[in-house]
Amino acid sequence: xxxxxxxxxxxxxxxxxxxxxxxxxxxxxxxxxxxxxxxxxxxxxxxxxxxxxxxxxxxxxxxxxxxxxxxxxxxxxxxxxxxxxxxxxxxxxxxxxxxxxxxxxxxxxxxxxxxxxxxxxxxxxxxxxxxxxxxxxxxxxxxxxxxxxxxxxxxxxxxxxxxxxxxxxxxxxxxxxxxxxxxxxxxxxxxxxxxxxxxxxxxxxxxxxxxxxxxxxxxxxxxxxxxxxxxxxxxxxxxxxxxxxxxxxxxxxxxxxxxxxxxxxxxxxxxxxxxxxxxxxxxxxxxxx
Amino acid sequence: xxxxxxxxxxxxxxxxxxxxxxxxxxxxxxxxxxxxxxxxxxxxxxxxxxxxxxxxxxxxxxxxxxxxxxxxxxxxxxxxxxxxxxxxxxxxxxxxxxxxxxxxxxxxxxxxxxxxxxxxxxxxxxxxxxxxxxxxxxxxxxxxxxxxxxxxxx
Numbered sequence: 001x002x003x004x005x006x007x008x009x010x011x012x013x014x015x016x017x018x019x020x021x022x023x024x025x026x027x028x029x030x031x032x033x034x035x036x037x038x039x040x041x042x043x044x045x046x047x048x049x050x051x052x053x054x055x056x057x058x059x060x061x062x063x064x065x066x067x068x069x070x071x072x073x074x075x076x077x078x079x080x081x082x083x084x085x086x087x088x089x090x091x092x093x094x095x096x097x098x099x100x101x102x103x104x105x106x107x108x109x110x111x112x113x114x115x116x117x118x119x120x121x122x123x124x125x126x127x128x129x130x131x132x133x134x135x136x137x138x139x140x141x142x143x144x145x146x147x148x149x150x151x152x153x154x155x156x157x158x159x160x161x162x163x164x165x166x167x168x169x170x171x172x173x174x175x176x177x178x179x180x181x182x183x184x185x186x187x188x189x190x191x192x193x194x195x196x197x198x199x200x201x202x203x204x205x206x207x208x209x210x211x212x213x214x215x216x217x218x219x220x221x222x223x224x225x226x227x228x229x230x231x232x233x234x235x236x237x238x239x240x241x242x243x244x245x246x247x248x249x250x251x252x253x254x255x256x257x258x259x260x261x262x263x264x265x266x267x268x269x270x271x272x273x274x275x276x277x278x279x280x281x282x283x284x285x286x287x288x289x
Numbered sequence: 290x291x292x293x294x295x296x297x298x299x300x301x302x303x304x305x306x307x308x309x310x311x312x313x314x315x316x317x318x319x320x321x322x323x324x325x326x327x328x329x330x331x332x333x334x335x336x337x338x339x340x341x342x343x344x345x346x347x348x349x350x351x352x353x354x355x356x357x358x359x360x361x362x363x364x365x366x367x368x369x370x371x372x373x374x375x376x377x378x379x380x381x382x383x384x385x386x387x388x389x390x391x392x393x394x395x396x397x398x399x400x401x402x403x404x405x406x407x408x409x410x411x412x413x414x415x416x417x418x419x420x421x422x423x424x425x426x427x428x429x430x431x432x433x434x435x436x437x438x439x440x441x442x443x
Contacts, residue, residue: 003290003309003355026353033312033351034332041310049356073345097421098399100333102345103352185420186334 002044009162012048013135016158019044025160027069028103030096031112054107054162057081066164068107072119073098075106084168087175087194088122094177095119097185107161110146113153113219114188120147120220121194121212122177123164130154131163140165147219173198173208174282178271189215190259191267193247195275203284206230211272216251216264223250226272235280235288244273296357298323299367307354314338316354317364325365325394336422339395340364346402348421365394368401377401380439381432388426396422400436404443410436 002019006012016023022043026032036042048054054069057078064080075081076092095101095109095118109117110130120143129140132155141154148154155161169175175196181187192214200207209230211223226247233239253264277288291306294316307320314331317323317340326349329337333351340349341363368375374382377400387393396419403410403418410418415436424432 001290001308001310003292005355029353029356030333030348030351033353036310037312037331037350045309045353047353047355096333097336098417099336099339099346099348099421100351102342103347 001041003047004044005047005050007050009051009053009133009160012046012051012160013133013158015044015046016160017135019046021157023157025111027105027108028071030100030104031108048160059084059168062168064166064168066106066166068110068161068163069105070107071102072096072104072106072109073101076101085122085126085166085175087125087177087196088119088166090175091118091122091177091179091192091194094179100186106164110164111153111155111161113147113149113151115150115217115220116189116192116215117220118177118179118189118192118214121192121214122175123166124212124220124222125175125194125196125210126166126169127210128164128166130161131165133160133162134158138162144222149218169196170198172283174279176275176278176282178275180267180271188258191215191253191264191271193268193271193275195272195279197276197279197283199280199283203286205232205234206280207232209276211247211275213247213251213268216253216268218252221251223247223272225250230276235276237288240273240276240288243276244269247272292355294354294357296359297361299363309355311354312350313340313352313354313357313362314349316357317349320354323364323366327391327394329391334423335392335395336399336419337392337395339398339422341398341402341405344402344405346399346418363398363401365398368397375401376442377404377435377439380435380442384431384435384438386428386431386435388424388428392422392424396424396432400439403436404440408440408443410440
């Protein structure tokens with residue numbers, strides 16, 4: 001196995017162009033090392049950890065920008081993230097174990113493109129963008145179209161995710177990430193649901209709501225029919241119940257060792273209801289009645 | 290292809306080469322013959338290989354050995370001062386928090402990192418700190434007792 005530590009994005013892209021499908025990018029290593037030990041070694045490993053411009057969290061132009069090499073622990077302990085992006089903070093603190101959070105990067109979690117990836121549904125509901133570098137230039141890709149299937153994303157084999165650009169939601173908006181798993185830490189989610197809700201100025205109706213569903217389809221999903229059902233209405237108990245059932249119908253889960261498809265739909269229903277109740281209360285100060 | 294690793298382990302400068310695909314755990318155990326950090330799941334799920342990397346607990350099994358270059362690493366072998374055990378090690382013995390013992394070095398490194406971060410950990414801090422460590426003998430209550438005892442002595 002060949003091994004490289006490029007010092008710049010340009011050097012990394014040259015290596016990816018030259019080695020094509022033989023090349024594997026490694027950052028934290030928490031997924032890639034397992035593949036190396038249990039599946040097969042790539043022909044060439046490109047360690048991007050030494051590229052200084054890929055780390056850090058900053059705020060500019062109404063957006064938070066998170067470098068691809070930022071660790072999950074750095075996100076979890078960052079005051080800006082906690083204050084402005086609670087749905088992402090909530091997911092980062094439920095991510096694996098402390099040891100893994102200290103090493104795993106957000107760029108790695110995204111490019112792994114696992115439908116259960118903890119940070120993915122929060123990025124869908126935040127309507128964030130992936131900043132991708134290619135040898136012929138840079139482009140921004142919304143996460144809504146970034147994920148193409150398990151392990152497949154818009155970065156492809158020759159691109160590099162450099163930064164995540166997240167528009168900061170209005171202060172009145174509230175978000176939660178709810179995860180269902182057997183073991184509190186470490187377990188891969190059976191289902192993850194991200195909910196972000198913004199009430200209208202009078203705090204009497206849902207102005208905007210976004211629902212992200214994880215581990216219930218080939219990619220993380222939004223639930224557009226459920227969102228449309230809720231917009232412009234006061235959040236009543238009957239509406240929450242209807243929304244939960246609709247969200248379950250929008251999921252397309254499979255049966256695997258972690259859960260049956262049927263069980264996953266029930267959990268989507270329960271977590272969607274719970275997410276709506278929690279965000280409504282946080283945003284309006286009122287219980288769903 | 291082989292890579293050269295220049296790192297600091299338990300305060301000692303170490304230089305050795307290994308295959309590029311070597312994990313930090315394999316580097317410690319097989320290249321350096323330091324067998325204190327345990328190989329168990331090898332997937333980053335059980336915490337038996339926990340070491341402290343630049344002040345933070347990490348799983349050595351899913352860390353590339355090459356990432357040790359320029360880093361400061363503390364392993365279980367670096368805790369005792371001669372024959373005098375570290376207070377966390379002594380607390381595990383005094384409370385009977387060791388059964389088969391295979392998970393113990395990993396737990397002790399997670400707890401050492403916790404007590405380096407905070408002198409007075411809450412129950413929630415403790416649960417977070419060791420949530421990535423598994424004890425298959427299931428002796429969790431005694432381990433939590435040991436952590437409280439160690440915190441009271443530091």
